[in-house]
Amino acid sequence: MNIKIYPAPVLLKKATPVKEITDEIRKTLDEMLELMYEINGVGLAAPQVGISKRMLVIDTARVDEGETKRPIKMINPKITKLSKEECECEEGCLSLPEIYREVKRPCEVTVEYTDENGKPQKLTADELLGRAIQHEIDHLNGVVFIDHLSALKKKMAVSRLEKIIKKYLES
Ligand code: NI
Numbered sequence: 001m002n003i004k005i006y007p008a009p010v011l012l013k014k015a016t017p018v019k020e021i022t023d024e025i026r027k028t029l030d031e032m033l034e035l036m037y038e039i040n041g042v043g044l045a046a047p048q049v050g051i052s053k054r055m056l057v058i059d060t061a062r063v064d065e066g067e068t069k070r071p072i073k074m075i076n077p078k079i080t081k082l083s084k085e086e087c088e089c090e091e092g093c094l095s096l097p098e099i100y101r102e103v104k105r106p107c108e109v110t111v112e113y114t115d116e117n118g119k120p121q122k123l124t125a126d127e128l129l130g131r132a133i134q135h136e137i138d139h140l141n142g143v144v145f146i147d148h149l150s151a152l153k154k155k156m157a158v159s160r161l162e163k164i165i166k167k168y169l170e171s
Contacts, residue, residue: 001031001049003039006095006144006161008050015045015052015140018075018114025055026116029073033057040064041094043132045139048095056136060128072123074113077137081110081124089131091145098164099157103148105134 045056
């Protein structure tokens with residue numbers, strides 16, 4: 001399992017729903033969480049590891065500051081409510097290394113999803129968790145955070161990313 005870097009085609013297309021929650025699906029979610037912790041991510045969506053399925057993992061606990069892990073695994077998540085009020089905050093993404101930009105999003109989100117045991121769940125969140133949920137669900141729809149920027153700002157971010165990737169490949 002490795003992280004796909006933008007603009008990998010799997011990151012640009014809509015992922016398909018998970019039809020059945022099998023052991024294979026549960027194993028994949030566990031592996032995604034493990035990888036996310038390893039690289040200090042807050043969230044990881046299946047398309048980011050090359051799997052075009054509607055599932056994701058999130059943990060906003062500051063494990064490096066001694067907080068206990070709070071892993072959330074979402075299968076077929078669906079946003080059912082977004083606040084009118086919007087908040088602007090800096091975002092980054094494991095698929096866009098070293099790119100950080102201010103992104104405006106609704107402050108609060110309500111999401112309905114199925115957990116890894118097949119149980120329906122509903123969660124309302126704001127702040128970092130609310131933002132992570134929206135960011136990761138975007139990935140399931142072929143959307144990355146720089147798509148929320150103006151066309152010019154997105155173009156600048158993409159050209160910066162190209163330079164960063166070139167630097168990685170050369171070193
Ligand atoms: Ni991301």
